[in-house]
Amino acid sequence: MTEKQIRVLIAKPGLDGHDRGAKVIARALRDDGMEVIYTGLRQTPDMISEAALQEDVDVIGLSILSGAHNALIPQIIKKLKENGQDNVLVFLGGIIPEDDIQSMLDAGIYKVYGPGTDTRQVCKDIREAISVKQAE
Amino acid sequence: MSLSKAVREGSRIALSRVLSQVENNTAAGLRALDELFPYTGKAHKIGITGPPGSGKSTLVNALAKQLRQLENDPRVAIIAVDPTSPFSGGAILGDRVRMLDLQGDPDIFIRSMASRGALGGLATQTEALSQVFDAAGYDFILIETVGAGQSEVDIVNLAHTTIVVDVPGLGDDIQSIKAGILEIADILVVNKADRPGADQSLRYLKSMIDMGYRPLASSAGKHRLADSLPNSKPCDEDEQQSLWTPPVMKTVARESEGIETLVAEILKHQKFLKETGRWQLKEAWTLREIVRKRIEGSLVRDFFNQLPEGLLDETMGDVIARKVSPARAVENLLTYNRNRNQSPHLE
Numbered sequence: 001m002t003e004k005q006i007r008v009l010i011a012k013p014g015l016d017g018h019d020r021g022a023k024v025i026a027r028a029l030r031d032d033g034m035e036v037i038y039t040g041l042r043q044t045p046d047m048i049s050e051a052a053l054q055e056d057v058d059v060i061g062l063s064i065l066s067g068a069h070n071a072l073i074p075q076i077i078k079k080l081k082e083n084g085q086d087n088v089l090v091f092l093g094g095i096i097p098e099d100d101i102q103s104m105l106d107a108g109i110y111k112v113y114g115p116g117t118d119t120r121q122v123c124k125d126i127r128e129a130i131s132v133k134q135a136e
Numbered sequence: 137m138s139l140s141k142a143v144r145e146g147s148r149i150a151l152s153r154v155l156s157q158v159e160n161n162t163a164a165g166l167r168a169l170d171e172l173f174p175y176t177g178k179a180h181k182i183g184i185t186g187p188p189g190s191g192k193s194t195l196v197n198a199l200a201k202q203l204r205q206l207e208n209d210p211r212v213a214i215i216a217v218d219p220t221s222p223f224s225g226g227a228i229l230g231d232r233v234r235m236l237d238l239q240g241d242p243d244i245f246i247r248s249m250a251s252r253g254a255l256g257g258l259a260t261q262t263e264a265l266s267q268v269f270d271a272a273g274y275d276f277i278l279i280e281t282v283g284a285g286q287s288e289v290d291i292v293n294l295a296h297t298t299i300v301v302d303v304p305g306l307g308d309d310i311q312s313i314k315a316g317i318l319e320i321a322d323i324l325v326v327n328k329a330d331r332p333g334a335d336q337s338l339r340y341l342k343s344m345i346d347m348g349y350r351p352l353a354s355s356a357g358k359h360r361l362a363d364s365l366p367n368s369k370p371c372d373e374d375e376q377q378s379l380w381t382p383p384v385m386k387t388v389a390r391e392s393e394g395i396e397t398l399v400a401e402i403l404k405h406q407k408f409l410k411e412t413g414r415w416q417l418k419e420a421w422t423l424r425e426i427v428r429k430r431i432e433g434s435l436v437r438d439f440f441n442q443l444p445e446g447l448l449d450e451t452m453g454d455v456i457a458r459k460v461s462p463a464r465a466v467e468n469l470l471t472y473n474r475n476r477n478q479s480p481h482l483e
Contacts, residue, residue, distance in 0.1 A: 004160055005160070005225075005250070005252075007156075029226065030221060030224060030226035030227060031221070031223075031224045031226060033224045034226050035226060035227045035229060035250045036226065036227065036228050036229065037229045037232060038230045038232070038233060039232050039233060039236075040236075046240065047236070047239045047240070050239050050240070051239070051246075053149060054246055055152070055248055056152040056155065083149065084149050085149075
């Protein structure tokens with residue numbers, strides 16, 4: 001038997017309509033052997049935490065280009081906690097200003113990725129984070 | 137409290153965890169199924185199949201919404217299967233994108249599933265997941281297959297009611313799906329019926345039904361079904377007369393057009409199955425198929441587990457060098473394992 005399949009939810013919270021980055025990441029994770037649940041554009045924090053609950057994912061990847069991360073991320077993390085899903089790793093990608101990165105990490109984001117990130121690095125980070133979590 | 141007990145008491149997070157355990161075929165999953173199985177057998181399982189892009193997910197979305205309008209306030213579970221990449225083993229499960237209307241309704245639960253190498257349009261564990269939903273008290277379980285071509289017909293062994301979705305424009309090229317997939321339909325839907333050619337597709341499908349291929353297909357199916365019940369008699373003329381004729385209908389799932397009629401037909405089919413005793417026959421057939429499949433799976437796993445390390449590679453070397461035929465190589469390996477089982481002390 002191979003190792004357990006990693007399940008990832010890819011979602012785009014907020015109102016901006018550019019999902020190319022989310023799709024590129026979804027595709028890269030698929031090619032790395034993960035199962036990617038793609039939910040698409042304009043997801044509310046409720047929708048994201050609900051989908052994560054129903055799909056029992058290990059990882060959530062969020063893409064935000066609109067600048068609304070400071071508003072959205074804490075809400076999403078709060079919802080996940082309320083659902084008893086604080087074991088899920090949350091990654092964030094998109095346009096996140098340098099000054100905001102630390103506050104995102106403090107809010108509970110595992111890692112933040114900007115434009116030009118090598119998708120292989122994302123896959124590697126996810127696998128490492130999961131194996132660390134399993135060892136705990 | 138055990139997880140399976142929490143599932144039956146309505147904990148959605150427990151349900152989600154158990155679904156994962158069952159999907160991954162873990163020991164915990166097997167135990168959960170042991171505990172849940174006595175509570176199954178109530179749900180109406182509805183299969184939705186059809187070619188890629190025919191609108192299956194959108195139809196499931198509309199169907200779930202409509203089912204939730206029924207007077208008895210049924211709970212609805214959805215299992216959406218998408219294909220696993222044969223190269224990376226990964227998958228993109230994108231059916232939820234079409235089902236955004238359903239989020240926020242606590243009595244609808246959507247679970248996406250990768251086919252993980254199974255070829256019949258479902259994953260190996262799809263049926264087991266439906267057992268979990270059944271025991272958790274979901275009244276309808278909608279099972280969406282991967283985009284199907286000709287032979288992805290496993291759904292018929294699992295669903296009480298199979299809906300085959302077609303779209304206008306496949307028209308004359310309908311050959312591509314007719315042999316396998318149309319004959320498993322209990323209900324035929326021409327989706328995207330606001331597109332040109334919908335009436336033509338409808339006529340084509342209706343004339344196929346009228347031509348009478350269905351009684352043939354059904355009786356073949358019936359004999360198989362009848363075989364699985366010890367006391368059932370072979371079907372006679374009268375029973376042939378009372379067969380279900382698949383209705384053919386148009387829908388525009390995105391606009392929820394035609395969905396009320398579709399739900400009415402589903403309920404009619406449910407009534408038909410129950411009144412004619414076919415519900416039990418289908419259940420018995422499904423269970424027999426599950427057991428048969430699991431035996432196949434376990435035997436294959438055991439076979440490989442029992443082979444001593446290196447023997448398979450060695451044998452394959454002979455086959456690749458064309459010294460031993462593949463058929464003979466398999467016989468040799470089987471014989472090896474058989475002898476070893478009979479006299480384990482010789483090792």
